[in-house]
Amino acid sequence: MFSILITKLAIKIISSSDRILGMLPITFVCLIIPIIVQILILTLWALKWKSPEKEG
Amino acid sequence: MDILAIGATIIYFIAIGIISYFGAKRTKTLADFVAASGRLGFWTYVLLMVGSVTSGMTIIGVAGTSFQGGWANLWERVIGPPFAISFCTILIGYKLWNLRKKFQMLTIQDYFAIRYEDPKIIRMIAGIISAATCFAYLIAQYTAIGIVSEAILGIPYSLASFIALIVVIGYVMTGGMFSTAWTTFLQSILIILVIFISTPIIISWMGGWIILNELVSQVPILQQTIRGVSSTYLFAQFLDKPFGPADIPLVGWAYNLTLFGITVPLGLMVAPHIVNNVLCFKDSKYTKWSPLLTYVLCVPIILSTSIIGIAARVAWAQGKLNISSLILEGGVTVAWNDMAFPTIAKVALPYGLLMLLLPCVLAAVMSTTDRLLVTAASNISYDVIKNAIRSTISDKGIKWINRITILVIGIFSWWLSLTPQPMLAWFIWAALSLMVNCFFWPIIGGLYWKRMNKHAARWCMIIGFITTLLSFAIWGRNIIIPGVLAVYAVVPGFIASTLTVIILSFITKPQSEEVLKETCTGLFLRRK
Numbered sequence: 001m002f003s004i005l006i007t008k009l010a011i012k013i014i015s016s017s018d019r020i021l022g023m024l025p026i027t028f029v030c031l032i033i034p035i036i037v038q039i040l041i042l043t044l045w046a047l048k049w050k051s052p053e054k055e056g
Numbered sequence: 057m058d059i060l061a062i063g064a065t066i067i068y069f070i071a072i073g074i075i076s077y078f079g080a081k082r083t084k085t086l087a088d089f090v091a092a093s094g095r096l097g098f099w100t101y102v103l104l105m106v107g108s109v110t111s112g113m114t115i116i117g118v119a120g121t122s123f124q125g126g127w128a129n130l131w132e133r134v135i136g137p138p139f140a141i142s143f144c145t146i147l148i149g150y151k152l153w154n155l156r157k158k159f160q161m162l163t164i165q166d167y168f169a170i171r172y173e174d175p176k177i178i179r180m181i182a183g184i185i186s187a188a189t190c191f192a193y194l195i196a197q198y199t200a201i202g203i204v205s206e207a208i209l210g211i212p213y214s215l216a217s218f219i220a221l222i223v224v225i226g227y228v229m230t231g232g233m234f235s236t237a238w239t240t241f242l243q244s245i246l247i248i249l250v251i252f253i254s255t256p257i258i259i260s261w262m263g264g265w266i267i268l269n270e271l272v273s274q275v276p277i278l279q280q281t282i283r284g285v286s287s288t289y290l291f292a293q294f295l296d297k298p299f300g301p302a303d304i305p306l307v308g309w310a311y312n313l314t315l316f317g318i319t320v321p322l323g324l325m326v327a328p329h330i331v332n333n334v335l336c337f338k339d340s341k342y343t344k345w346s347p348l349l350t351y352v353l354c355v356p357i358i359l360s361t362s363i364i365g366i367a368a369r370v371a372w373a374q375g376k377l378n379i380s381s382l383i384l385e386g387g388v389t390v391a392w393n394d395m396a397f398p399t400i401a402k403v404a405l406p407y408g409l410l411m412l413l414l415p416c417v418l419a420a421v422m423s424t425t426d427r428l429l430v431t432a433a434s435n436i437s438y439d440v441i442k443n444a445i446r447s448t449i450s451d452k453g454i455k456w457i458n459r460i461t462i463l464v465i466g467i468f469s470w471w472l473s474l475t476p477q478p479m480l481a482w483f484i485w486a487a488l489s490l491m492v493n494c495f496f497w498p499i500i501g502g503l504y505w506k507r508m509n510k511h512a513a514r515w516c517m518i519i520g521f522i523t524t525l526l527s528f529a530i531w532g533r534n535i536i537i538p539g540v541l542a543v544y545a546v547v548p549g550f551i552a553s554t555l556t557v558i559i560l561s562f563i564t565k566p567q568s569e570e571v572l573k574e575t576c577t578g579l580f581l582r583r584k
Contacts, residue, residue, distance in 0.1 A: 022269030023296070027127045030298035034134040035355060042142055042348040049344040052153045052582050 002040070006033060061209050061411040068246075068415040069223055072239050072422070076227035079235025086442075086451055089232030089458065090434045091162045091336045098346065100237050101337040104427075105145070105350045106357070107240035108329055109137040110247055111424035112200025114358055115417050116394050117481040122365025123372075123379075123396035124479065126272055126295025128307035131316035133362050138354035140324035142347040148325070149334030150343040151503050151581055156335055158574075164331050164499065165439040171502045171575045172510035173567055176444040178498075181517050183439030185494045186328040187465070188521075190432040192487035193329070194469035196480040197421045197428075199394070202473065203480075204417040207380070207398035214474055221470045224422050228429045229459050233336060236426040243419035248357065250416035254405055255360035261404035262367045271370045272296045278373035295369065305534040305542040315485060315544040323488030323546075326495040328435065329427040361397065367404075368396035377403050393479050432465050433458040482533060485544070489528075493520030493549035497557040504579050509567050512560040516553045524549035 010029045013020065020028040087093040096104065111117075114137070121129055155161060159170050165182045169175045198217040205216030227235045262268040271278075273296040276287035287293065291307045294300040299309040306315075324330055337346075371377045377399055380392045401413050437457040442449055449457075494517045501508035501516075527535070527545040536542045566572070576583055 019270070022266035023127070024273075024298075027130070027296060027298045031127070031130050031134060034131075038134075038139060038142070038351060039348070042351055045146060046345050046348055050582060052150055052340050052343070 006037065009033075058209055058411060060408070061414055064411050064415050065418065068418060071242060072223065072227060075238045075242060076235040079227070079232070079238050082234045083232050086438065086454055087160075087162055088234060089455075090430070090438055091332065092233040092237055094156065094336055095338050096237050096336045097338060098342050100241050101333070101342055102346050102349050102353070103241045103244035104237045104333055104336070105141045105330070105346070106353050107244040107247070107420075107423035108333060108427045109141050109324060109354060109424075110244065110357055110420055111484075112197045112417060112421040113424075113481060113484045115247070115251070115361055115420045116200040116203055116397055117196065117479065117484060118358055118361045119365035119368065119397035120394035120479045121481050122362040123369045123393045124290050125307045126275075126291070126366050126369060128291065128294040128297055128300055129312065129316070130298055130362070131312045132320060133355065133358045136316055136320040137324055137358060138351045139321045140327075141330060141354060142351040143321075144325045144330055145334055145343055145347045145350070146581070148331055148499060148503065149337070150340075151576065152334060153340045153343070155575060161335055163335065163434055163439060164328065164495075165435070165443075167502070167575075168498060168513065169443070171567070171571065171577070172498075172513050173571055174510045174514070178510060178514050178517075179439050180444040181514060182495070182498070183435040183444070185490070185517055185521055186439075187432040187435040187461075189487050189490045189494070190328055190428040190435075191465055191469050192483060192490065193327075194425060194428050194465065195473045196483035196487075197425045198470045198473035199476045199480040199483070200417055201421050202476065203392075203394050204398045204414055207395055207402065209414065213476070217470060217473060220418060220421060220425075221466055224425045224429065225462055225466045228426045228433075229462050232458075233430055236430050237336065239426065240423040243423040246412075246416055246419045247423075248353065250409070250412050251357050251360045254401065254409060254413075255363060257406070257409070258364050258367050258400060258404045262370060268363075268367055268370060269296070271374075272366060275370060275373045278370075282375045283373060290369075292373075295366070302541050303536070303539055305536065308542050310541050310543050311534075313543075314547055318550060319485055319488050319492055319544060319546045322496050323490075323492035326499045327488065327491045328431045328495075329424065331495075331499065332431055332434075333427075364400060365396045368400040371400055371403075392476075394476075429462050429466060433461040436461045485533075485546075486528060489524050489544075489546040489549060490521060492546065493524045493553045497553055501557055501561075502575075503577065505561070506572050506577050507561040507566050508557065508577075509561060509564055511564045512557045515560055516557045519556045520549050520553035523552040 010033055013025050013029050016025050083089050161167055165179045168178045168182050172178050201220045202213035202217040205211040206213045259265055275295050276292040279285050280287045294307045299312050300307040302308050302310040305311055372379055379399055380395045401410055437454045497516050498513040527548045531545050533545050534542055535545055
């Protein structure tokens with residue numbers, strides 16, 4: 001679900017002909033999407049974190 | 057020479073001296089020296105990770121790379137070092153937590169010895185290769201110091217890097233890991249402050265974010281009309297794009313993939329000076345939020361220095377500043393890209409902030425250099441000599457071996473740095489190539505793949521090391537098939553080490569079930 005949303009957003013931005021914050025749309029997407037994805041993964045990791053010490 | 061800059065640098069050195077004194081007092085045992093006896097607190101660990109990865113390369117090298125490649129190398133900033141330190145904590149630190157406690161591990165070589173039931177040979181191979189890779193990494197750090205001192209203060213390149221060498225050797229020899237971690241704490245704060253304040257000022261000096269980015273697209277025309285160089289000089293046509301065509305070195309997508317998709321993130325994740333940090337923190341709870349924190353601290357730092365490099369390129373094309381030249385062996389004169397940050401800082405930053413740049417670069421360099429020296433010294437004294445050659449050696453003997461190793465490696469790497477390259481990044485990337493090709497599979501395969509065994513790990517390191525060196529000797533940095541593909545020279549070594557691991561793991565016996573169970577080996581992070 002999340003990956004579909006991200007992909008749709010990326011396609012929408014890339015297909016735009018206007019610059020975003022002065023950058024080419026494809027450059028903006030390549031800069032911003034990997035950062036968002038990694039932050040989300042790391043946040044999920046923290047929220048779902050379980051202590052490794054339960055292991056024997 | 058400027059009094060204020062010298063004053064700021066002296067204050068910085070005094071602060072480092074005081075911290076080191078307390079680090080030395082705290083260091084009583086070998087475990088203290090090598091891994092702070094696993095007693096580092098949360099913020100010390102977070103900033104140690106950020107500081108270890110934020111080196112002279114980040115401050116000077118990333119700006120230099122961005123001066124040359126612009127946004128076409130953005131992958132280094134969004135994936136490279138930030139990814140490496142965050143996922144090192146998750147994939148390696150988290151999983152090693154129980155083993156650390158159970159087996160009293162101090163270095164990653166301890167893990168190899170237990171996981172591969174090979175207390176001597178693998179430890180020796182890994183220790184020697186680790187020390188060699190640390191050595192290559194060190195050369196670039198002294199280059200960074202020399203560049204900034206020369207550009208800002210006019211202190212000769214060799215003298216400035218020599219002073220930094222003396223200071224860092226002094227505190228590492230006395231305080232080991234405690235001094236390293238505590239000084240890195242201070243150094244990371246300084247780096248974060250200076251970079252986060254400098255970047256908006258430099259962007260504003262260029263006319264703001266939007267104008268800067270629009271000007272990036274104008275660089276081919278600007279450099280042709282104002283500088284009188286070709287519109288394609290230094291990849292100008294790719295500066296505003298996220299990558300270039302596959303056959304272009306440095307900025308092409310294939311090159312980006314092999315350099316910033318394999319070499320930097322995977323190499324740094326298993327780099328000896330990074331991976332050994334995950335054996336130093338006090339509480340397993342730190343693995344919860346520290347990956348996110350290290351990522352959100354590291355991305356803005358590296359992104360900021362990259363934007364400063366891009367701004368310097370635009371300013372250079374506009375004729376607003378001049379970048380020094382560097383004469384290479386053979387008399388070839390090239391633009392000294394690494395001068396990008398100090399040069400733009402000199403014209404765009406207010407005086408007081410500019411004077412803080414030298415301590416900031418010193419901090420960046422020393423926070424990595426000290427960790428590299430501790431790692432290299434531990435590899436030789438603890439892994440090679442104490443555990444593989446002479447187990448009866450006294451703690452006093454080990455201490456002396458540590459000191460001699462630090463001295464020899466420190467001075468020799470400084471001496472090699474006296475012949476700088478146009479981009480110090482090439483040194484770092486070469487060292488990371490060795491790291492990924494020697495250590496990635498023995499560590500990651502060891503943790504997550506039950507078939508991985510000692511033969512695969514030993515030969516992976518040896519073949520990875522030799523193939524990588526041969527690749528650089530044969531092809532240099534770039535492997536190019538004209539008109540088709542350009543990739544970074546890490547590729548043959550990565551293929552060779554991967555194939556070695558796969559083939560040997562399948563044709564030789566895995567380690568005993570008991571060891572695999574004891575070392576929690578398998579495709580999971582935490583056994584349910």
